[in-house]
Amino acid sequence: MIRLNASDPGFGHAFNELVNARREAEPQVARDVRMIIEAVRQDGDNAVQAFTDKFDGHDLDASGWRIEQAECEAALDGLEPGLRAALELARDRIAAYHEKQCPADSDDTDDAGVRLGARWRAVDSAGIYVPGGRAAYPSSVLMNAVPAKVAGVRRLVMVTPTPKGEANPLVLAAARIAGVDEIWRIGGAQAIAAIAYGTERIDAVDVVTGPGNAWVAEAKRQVYGVVGIDMVAGPSEIVVVADAKNDPDWIAADLLSQSEHDPTSQSILFTDDAAFADAVSAAIDLQIGTLATKDVARASWDANGAIVLVPDLAAACPLVNRLAPEHLELAIDDPDQMFPLIHHAGSVFLGRHTPEAVGDYVAGPNHVLPTGRRARFASGLSVLDFMKRTSFLALDGEALAAIGPAAVALAEAEGLPAHAKSVALRLARAG
Amino acid sequence: MIRLNASDPGFGHAFNELVNARREAEPQVARDVRMIIEAVRQDGDNAVQAFTDKFDGHDLDASGWRIEQAECEAALDGLEPGLRAALELARDRIAAYHEKQCPADSDDTDDAGVRLGARWRAVDSAGIYVPGGRAAYPSSVLMNAVPAKVAGVRRLVMVTPTPKGEANPLVLAAARIAGVDEIWRIGGAQAIAAIAYGTERIDAVDVVTGPGNAWVAEAKRQVYGVVGIDMVAGPSEIVVVADAKNDPDWIAADLLSQSEHDPTSQSILFTDDAAFADAVSAAIDLQIGTLATKDVARASWDANGAIVLVPDLAAACPLVNRLAPEHLELAIDDPDQMFPLIHHAGSVFLGRHTPEAVGDYVAGPNHVLPTGRRARFASGLSVLDFMKRTSFLALDGEALAAIGPAAVALAEAEGLPAHAKSVALRLARAG
Numbered sequence: 001m002i003r004l005n006a007s008d009p010g011f012g013h014a015f016n017e018l019v020n021a022r023r024e025a026e027p028q029v030a031r032d033v034r035m036i037i038e039a040v041r042q043d044g045d046n047a048v049q050a051f052t053d054k055f056d057g058h059d060l061d062a063s064g065w066r067i068e069q070a071e072c073e074a075a076l077d078g079l080e081p082g083l084r085a086a087l088e089l090a091r092d093r094i095a096a097y098h099e100k101q102c103p104a105d106s107d108d109t110d111d112a113g114v115r116l117g118a119r120w121r122a123v124d125s126a127g128i129y130v131p132g133g134r135a136a137y138p139s140s141v142l143m144n145a146v147p148a149k150v151a152g153v154r155r156l157v158m159v160t161p162t163p164k165g166e167a168n169p170l171v172l173a174a175a176r177i178a179g180v181d182e183i184w185r186i187g188g189a190q191a192i193a194a195i196a197y198g199t200e201r202i203d204a205v206d207v208v209t210g211p212g213n214a215w216v217a218e219a220k221r222q223v224y225g226v227v228g229i230d231m232v233a234g235p236s237e238i239v240v241v242a243d244a245k246n247d248p249d250w251i252a253a254d255l256l257s258q259s260e261h262d263p264t265s266q267s268i269l270f271t272d273d274a275a276f277a278d279a280v281s282a283a284i285d286l287q288i289g290t291l292a293t294k295d296v297a298r299a300s301w302d303a304n305g306a307i308v309l310v311p312d313l314a315a316a317c318p319l320v321n322r323l324a325p326e327h328l329e330l331a332i333d334d335p336d337q338m339f340p341l342i343h344h345a346g347s348v349f350l351g352r353h354t355p356e357a358v359g360d361y362v363a364g365p366n367h368v369l370p371t372g373r374r375a376r377f378a379s380g381l382s383v384l385d386f387m388k389r390t391s392f393l394a395l396d397g398e399a400l401a402a403i404g405p406a407a408v409a410l411a412e413a414e415g416l417p418a419h420a421k422s423v424a425l426r427l428a429r430a431g
Numbered sequence: 432m433i434r435l436n437a438s439d440p441g442f443g444h445a446f447n448e449l450v451n452a453r454r455e456a457e458p459q460v461a462r463d464v465r466m467i468i469e470a471v472r473q474d475g476d477n478a479v480q481a482f483t484d485k486f487d488g489h490d491l492d493a494s495g496w497r498i499e500q501a502e503c504e505a506a507l508d509g510l511e512p513g514l515r516a517a518l519e520l521a522r523d524r525i526a527a528y529h530e531k532q533c534p535a536d537s538d539d540t541d542d543a544g545v546r547l548g549a550r551w552r553a554v555d556s557a558g559i560y561v562p563g564g565r566a567a568y569p570s571s572v573l574m575n576a577v578p579a580k581v582a583g584v585r586r587l588v589m590v591t592p593t594p595k596g597e598a599n600p601l602v603l604a605a606a607r608i609a610g611v612d613e614i615w616r617i618g619g620a621q622a623i624a625a626i627a628y629g630t631e632r633i634d635a636v637d638v639v640t641g642p643g644n645a646w647v648a649e650a651k652r653q654v655y656g657v658v659g660i661d662m663v664a665g666p667s668e669i670v671v672v673a674d675a676k677n678d679p680d681w682i683a684a685d686l687l688s689q690s691e692h693d694p695t696s697q698s699i700l701f702t703d704d705a706a707f708a709d710a711v712s713a714a715i716d717l718q719i720g721t722l723a724t725k726d727v728a729r730a731s732w733d734a735n736g737a738i739v740l741v742p743d744l745a746a747a748c749p750l751v752n753r754l755a756p757e758h759l760e761l762a763i764d765d766p767d768q769m770f771p772l773i774h775h776a777g778s779v780f781l782g783r784h785t786p787e788a789v790g791d792y793v794a795g796p797n798h799v800l801p802t803g804r805r806a807r808f809a810s811g812l813s814v815l816d817f818m819k820r821t822s823f824l825a826l827d828g829e830a831l832a833a834i835g836p837a838a839v840a841l842a843e844a845e846g847l848p849a850h851a852k853s854v855a856l857r858l859a860r861a862g
Contacts, residue, residue, distance in 0.1 A: 083844055086837035093834070097547055100539075106531055115781075116528055116795050121774060123808045137845050170844055206808040224655065225663030228808035232656030250856050256849035291848045339823070343552060350546075350825035353857055357850040358826060361838040364547050365822035377554045377637040377659035379820035389810035391796035392770070394781035395789060403524070406517035407792040413514055413601055414568050417722050418687035419788040425681050426784055 001305035003277070006315060018268075018306055019322050019373070033189045033218045040193035045200045051190040056132075056161050060185065063165035065201060067183040072176035075169035084173070087138060090362045091177050094146040097364030101383045102150065113399035119390045122152035123228070125203070126386055127195035128180075129210030129220075130171055132161035132187055138174035139360060143367050143381065144210050145178035151386035156180050157195060157205055161187020187212075192219035196227045207386055209368070230385050234372040235264035238356055239323055239345075241316050241338070242280075242331040244273035246352060252283035254329060257357045259300035260293035266304040268323070270316035277307045317341035324375040327356045346375045400426055432736035434708070437746060449699075449737055450753050450804070464620045464649045471624035476631045482621040487563075489596035491616065496632060498591075498598055498614040503607035506600040515604070518569060521793045522608050525577045528795030532814045533581065544830035550821045553583035554659070556634070557817055558626035559611075560641030560651075561602055563592035563618055569605035570791060574798050574812065575641050576609035582817035587611050588626060588636055592618020618643075623650035627658045638817055642799070661816050665803035666695035669787055670754055670776075672747050672769070673711075673762040675704035677783060683714035685760060688788050690731035691724035697735040699754070701747035708738045748772040755806040758787045777806045831857055 004014050039047040049060045076084065107117035128144040130136070141158070148156050158180045160171060167185070175183060184202060186194060192212075198204030208220055209230035220229045238258035242251050255267035271277050284301060288294050310316045313332060320328060324344035332338065335350035342348060346369030349356050360367045368381035395403075404423045411419035435445050470478040480491045507515065538548035559575040561567070572589070579587050589611045591602060598616070606614060615633060617625060623643075629635030639651055640661035651660045669689035673682050686698035702708050715732060719725050741747045744763060751759060755775035763769065766781035773779060777800030780787050791798045799812035826834075835854045842850035 083840055086840040086844075089834065089837045090841065096541070100537055101549070103534075108531075110527070110795075114794060118532070118796075124774070139841055139845065221656070225652070225805070228805075247856070247860070250853065253849055253853035253856055257847070257853045260847055260849045287849070287852070291852075292846065293848060297849060335825070342821075343555070344819075345821050348821055348823040350823060351827070353828050353831045354824050354826045355853040355857060357842060357847075357853045358831065358835060358838045359824050360850060361841045362834045363545060363824050363826075364541075365549075365824060369822075370819075374656070374659075375819065375821070377819055380822055382820070384815070388775075388801075388806065388808055389813070390773075390776050390779055390806070391800075391811055392779040392781060393785050393790050393794050393796060394766070395785045395794075396782070397784050400784045400789065403520065403793045404789060406520045407789045409514055409517040410521065410570055410792045411788060413517075414570065415723065416688070416691055416788075417724060418684055418691045418718070418728060419791060421718070421722075422681065422684035422688045422786040422788045425678070425684055426786060429678075 001281070001301055001307065003307045003309070005309040006319070007311055015308070015319060021304075029214050029218050033215055033222055036189040037193040037219060037222055040190055040199065041197050048186055048190050048194050048199060051188065052186055055188050056163050058162065058165040063162070063185060065185060067167060067172065067185055069176070071167070072172040072183070075172035076176045078169060079173050086362070087142070087174055087177050090139065090142055091146060093362055093364040094142055094366070095150055098147045098150045098366070098383050103384065103387070103389070112402040113396065114403060115394040117392050119392060120387050121390070122154070122387050123206040124153070125155035125157065125205040126153045126207040126209065127157040127159060127205035129187075129191065129208065129212050129216055130158055130160040131212055132163055132168065136168040136171050138170040139367065140211055141171055141174035141180070142178050145175065145180050147366065147381060147383045148386045149179045151383040153386050155182065155205070158183045159186050159191040159195060161185075161191070189215045189219035192216060192223060196223035209381060209385060211368070228385070230368060230381050231370060231374070231378055235266065236261045236371060237266040237268070237325050238327040238329065239268045239270065239320055239325040240329040240331060241270045241313055241320065242276070242329070243271065243313060244276040245333070246276070246331050248276065248279035248283045249287070250352070250355070251280050251331060252287050254355050255280070255305070256284060256287055256291065256297050256301070257355070258327070259305065260291060260297040261300070263296055263299040263303065265300045267301065268306045268308065268325075270308045270310055270313070270319065272310055272313050274309055277309055281307060313338070314341065320345070324373040326369045326371045326375065329354065329356055344375045346370045346380055397426070432712070432732055432738065434738045434740070436740040437750070438742055446739070446750060460645050460649050464646055464653055467620040468624040468650060468653055471621055471630065472628050479617055479621050479625050479630060482619065483617055486619050487592050487594050489593065494593070494596040494616060496616060498603060498616055500607070502598070503603040503614070506603035507607045509600060510604050517793070518573070518605055518608050521570065521573055522577060524793055524795040525573055525797070526581055529578045529581045529797070529814050534815065534818070534820070543833040544827065545834060546825040548823050550823065551818050552821070553585070553818050554637040555584070556586035556588065556636040557584045557638040557640065558588040558590060558636035560622065560639065560643050560647055561589055561591040562643055563594055563599065567599040567602050569601040570798065571642055572602055572605035572611070573609050576606065576611050578797065578812060578814045579817045580610045582814040584817050586613065586636070589614045590617050590622040590626060592616075592622070620646045620650035623647060623654060627654035640799070640812060640816060659816070661799060661812050662801060662805070662809055666697065667692050667802060668697040668699070668756050669758040669760065670699045670701065670751055670756040671760040671762060672701045672744055672751065673707070673760070674702065674744060675707040676764070677707070677762050679707065679710035679714045680718070681783070681786070682711050682762060683718050685786050686711070686736070687715060687718055687722065687728050687732070688786070689758070690736065691722060691728040692731070694727055694730040694734065696731045698732065699737040699739065699756070701739045701741055701744070701750065703741055703744050705740055708740055712738060744769070745772065751776070755804040757800045757802045757806065760785065760787055775806045777801045777811055828857070
């Protein structure tokens with residue numbers, strides 16, 4: 001953890017380093033991934049089977065390629081009732097939030113008599129990647145699958161690796177609750193290749209979303225353009241802006257909720273009170289020891305944690321904008337006054353009773369958010385990632401007479417005579 | 432050009448080949464582009480200058496790095512008045528169409544007392560790539576720049592190569608009309624690298640859009656994630672569905688308006704009338720000879736053109752959906768009856784008086800559209816490409832008491848104790 005003071009002379013340089021620190025590994029996986037994708041394109045199921053055998057340690061012919069709905073149903077039935085209710089509450093709230101994102105079509109005729117519009121439709125099929133093993137999160141199933149279903153995707157495919165053939169029952173239960181249509185017991189770059197290009201058994205999808213390790217992320221990047229993808233994701237991060245009126249324990253827990261994800265995660269506190277900074281730092285050290293995730297949280301906090309002392313909290317805003325964090329808590333009395341000063345953040349949590357974790361699970365907005373300063377230009381996952389827009393136009397002879405001559409002039413200026421002719425021929429008939 | 436008949440026994444196979452034909456070169460440019468980007472990241476302006484010298488044949492220190500507003504103003508003043516009026520009409524109509532795309536913010540409080548919302552903001556800066564030389568199109572300047580300005584982008588940068596130092600006055604005039612803020616006389620992968628990563632002279636942007644050759648397209652793909660990009664673009668294409676009541680000359684010109692773009696462009700006619708197919712084919716052969724673009728149009732039509740005879744026009748719809756074309760004309764009496772059957776197309780042109788070219792220039796919808804079957808999942812360029820959404824949440828103690836316990840349950844089930852604790856500590860205080 002580093003402590004910075006915005007009033008120190010060397011602060012500008014030190015903060016630049018914090019902003020530009022590359023926590024994203026650039027592993028030499030691109031070549032391996034290219035090889036895996038090529039193999040799946042060439043050999044289809046055989047390649048998928050071989051890679052699964054090699055990386056996940058089971059033979060798909062023996063363990064089964066697909067996980068059937070009955071198995072998901074059984075996993076759901078086996079859930080402790082409180083957990084099932086929590087998943088269902090999350091599903092309902094996520095659905096309610098995302099329904100409001102559904103875009104409206106347009107169809108208008110303007111003064112020139114030109115009819116113009118836009119029509120939104122869901123993609124036919126989408127595939128969501130769900131990691132297996134330690135980082136198997138039912139909440140991620142809901143956050144990816146529910147928006148797809150709200151968008152109207154008819155065929156929703158899930159791929160998830162099952163190391164040694166073992167599936168995570170919580171993930172299967174979440175898939176059932178979210179309405180996933182088809183589940184394949186595959187993971188890694190081979191799974192991304194299989195659903196992007198299709199194999200003998202697996203039909204290709206149109207869009208691929210979901211978190212994964214460096215191989216999965218690189219595979220998504222490589223198939224981008226063959227299919228749509230949600231985003232290039234990196235390590236998670238949280239920024240908390242907090243005054244001294246907060247309980248240091250609460251803020252410590254908020255910071256640690258990010259640190260415990262991964263050693264590359266980052267948690268940063270901005271405060272205007274040095275004693276509060278000390279108190280949070282001490283609370284973190286105390287809390288870490290109690291966590292089952294203490295090794296990860298400790299590694300992350302030590303390597304990437306930061307506490308930045310600012311002369312006043314408004315001074316934090318331009319610094320936060322440079323970080324463009326995935327998650328931002330404004331733990332102050334009047335967060336609505338500060339929110340307009342925040343230009344770049346994936347998701348903002350307003351006030352003292354809005355811990356980021358409530359957004360991870362049940363509040364409704366998506367927890368798939370832009371990381372690594374990408375909130376400057378990118379947005380969280382939404383129904384729009386599972387839809388596409390078709391623009392349309394309709395002119396009659398009169399409307400074409402109104403705007404067609406300008407098209408002819410521009411086409412001729414651009415040296416495209418057939419463009420000009422396709423309009424001019426119709427204008428001649430009208431005249 | 433190939434002719435297919437949907438009633439022939441071998442049609443399924445032949446149409447598959449048409450759908451899957453890869454017109455997109457996969458040139459071995461990835462390594463060159465990687466090298467150029469790396470050089471620009473390392474050596475900044477010096478690398479940009481060296482590549483410009485090598486590829487564009489001029490020394491930026493002598494020719495000038497930037498094109499100033501005065502030069503654009505002069506280009507605009509020098510325009511023939513009709514052409515200026517055409518550009519201004521196009522700008523106004525494109526702006527009017529894109530203003531309707533501006534998304535609404537939301538801010539609601541639900542029954543549980545949870546306040547949830549979404550806030551859209553423009554990115555701070557965007558860069559548009561404008562090709563130089565033969566394919567220097569002022570219409571592309573408008574189609575990229577106007578949506579950025581409608582979105583509210585404050586710093587709109589244009590990069591355009593000027594072979595031997597020569598800029599295209601039409602492009603400069605269009606930049607002035609569209610409100611471009613800053614123009615750099617650079618092109619190729621080095622220009623994409625410069626605006627994505629920044630150099631000593633050039634500040635980095637947040638989003639990069641615009642058409643380009645294979646090097647530019649690959650460079651955009653490689654910087655995707657560092658900045659936002661519009662899409663992976665490929666050769667242009669048009670599909671025309673036409674009955675025998677059309678004038679074959681009109682339809683021939685429409686098909687050729689795509690063929691004349693590039694030898695890799697594709698034009699496909701679906702019709703239910705063999706005699707009409709013959710007439711269009713003959714009209715194309717006649718018209719091609721008259722075009723200044725005849726070499727390109729001939730090469731494209733010969734290699735990639737197709738006429739598909741279908742038993743009735745409704746039978747064309749599923750075939751069109753498999754092609755998911757960039758442009759689709761429905762040159763029939765009642766296009767609104769057929770339009771709902773079209774699931775995948777970038778832009779649809781309804782009726783006999785709506786040639787695709789009118790949409791290229793002045794109608795209003797964007798002409799930057801998904802190619803190569805990407806309309807299955809992608810949309811045309813819009814203001815959304817220049818904006819990002821921040822979700823937000825606000826809970827008080829009561830709202831947290833309502834939904835927090837479910838978050839605690841899920842966090843514990845996922846093995847993330849600090850997540851659970853950040854909620855539970857607040858619940859304990861409330862209780």
